[in-house]
Amino acid sequence: MSTMTNRAEAFCTRFGLRLPILLAPMAGACPPPLSAAVMTAGGLGACGALLLKPDELLAWAGKARSSGTAFQINLWIPDPAPVRDRAHEARVRGFLAAWGPPVPAEAGDAVPEDFQAQCAALLAAAPAVASSIMGLYPPDFVAQLKDRGIAWFATVSTVAEARAAEAAGADVVVVQGAEAGGHRGCFDAAKAEQQAVGLFALLPAVVDAVRVPVVATGGIADGRGVAAALALGASAVQIGTGFLRCPEAGIHPAWADALARTAPEDTVVSRVFSGRAGRSILTDYVEAATAADAPAPAPYPVQRGLTAGMRAAGQKEGDLHRMQVWAGQSAALAAAEPAGAVARRIWEEARALLA
Template sequence: MNAPLKRAYAFCARFGLRVPILLAPMAGACPPSLSIALMNAGSLGAAGVLLMKPAEILAWAEEVRSKGAGPFQLNTWIPDPPPARDPAHEALLRDFLAGWGPTVPPEAADATPPDFDAQCEAILEAAPPMVSSVMGLFPPAFVARLKERGILWIANISTVAEAKAAEAAGADIIAAQGAEAGGHRGCFDAAGAERQAVGLFSLLPAVVDAVSLPVVAAGGIADARGVAAALMLGASAVAIGTGFLRCPEARIHPAWADALARTAPEDTMISCAFSGRAGRSIATDYVRAAVAEGAPAPAPYPVQRGLTAAMRTAATKDGDVQRMQAWAGQSAAMARAEPAADVLHSLWDGARALLEG
């Protein structure tokens, strides 16, 4: 057996998996049904719990634990500093957004995410085999509590410097996320998220060389060739998000799922147009207008998320992908509208054939 396959199988044996292809945690797009299907097929389930209250976190974990035969992870954001508020600029944004959806009331900008400390307590109570972080590192006291309970920590990073910091902070696994990834990237510095857009196949080998921990490759992987290439470059496993979104178990809006199939790599765009944090989505009419010259700059996270909520809700109700928060990685068109287990096994069978050949 060659070195990439030995490394992948060793990762699976260590962490209770049969397939070294993990579900990437996606806030708002990781229903229990998707994790259950993948866990039962030998993968790692995942939930992005950023928008979930403690009771919702516990309910999600209870359902996947009762129906899924395998491990799972719970993922949350490290909080940003309180956003700088500018009422005059927020008024400009409300006027702009009114052209894309319902009238936006001033109080929409006051939106706040669920309490991080309460989420952490719920995560500990749920006792998943693994947790993961994005946008920074867990506080040392929380890391100590994870280790007391034997819960492994996957630290999502986007630069070599972040990977080294995560290893020093006690992470057990590094998830190296390239700029090709859909949705929000796990950048520690919000201001630098768009400037430091490192592609996966430059980031991955540099991170593998810089740390002694197992590295999971994420961002733009959606077919067997990508899986095999990541393992050849030193990854122990890969994480896939967009590549599973067209599976029926993902339960995303049909208009979003259909649009993914038509999205070329150059038809995606990184912007702060939906949340105030840099994220890659389909380059829809709204996104292009929001980043055009003369458009008001997005407010910081989570103010922008609150301001765009009415538009996003209306777009989903109307089935209008041009106004939806249609996250998409650059390999979106490779996603297949097939059962998640079938996609998983096809990816791994194909990657293994490439690596063995």
């Protein structure tokens, strides 16, 4: 027990935490109250800033900082510009029209927020941690982070990515197993399904391959998962789906209720919401959109734009089968309790098991 708990305690001391529990930076599902609750309990708060404009990012940081300074802001490393196929997009629009409002042709023109502007806003926000997903920050930005004393946590999904992140200057690697809900953090989008490695195979391999601390994420939602991750060499864990049923998360009740009855096999990895591989509940839409006779999803972020109308309608009407309901494979372990209580209980459970 001493080696494992000492490693976790050293991580907490380094990053100003009392619990080795990190909130996963989930885009669209990390409101400041959720981070505030996790930070107050002693863990690391998080903002998945993919969808935020610079002023929104700064506003989020201002609200979160009122409860503490231990939070991360996560940015998505931009993908290459998608190769557009207008004829195929028309087929996708026709398919989606059966699930929501008619999809205008220009819906596929949606583009991500300006990455350089987001980077500038992140530096201005000065979080304790800047985390990355889908790739590595460019060297000049890494240098600016280090000049400001902002730690860089790089999300990786393979051993090769972990080695590359360490070589690029990452202070910590966050090892994301294939069990994780939402988007997979693969550097090469085309290989997301091919390289879908489970956390407890990937974690010890990465621990053996790098010298920086390792955070485990993907399918962890209770003390058993935390204890197992620490036993395999992690210094801390990151939890996403396990916090989604907490009242501070503020997700739609239909989504929160569905998580409680979602078995591991009730989730699936597909590209039907955004064009990037992501794990969600197997809803009627996902089942239909992944069927052999359905048109293949458009590339990211075209598909995200094309499905926006359907997802908005599903959210408004509380229709789970038209909503984007991300879920990790341990979704049913998520508790409908205050986030601070969840974080503390999970760590207490883990400590008891490690003892």
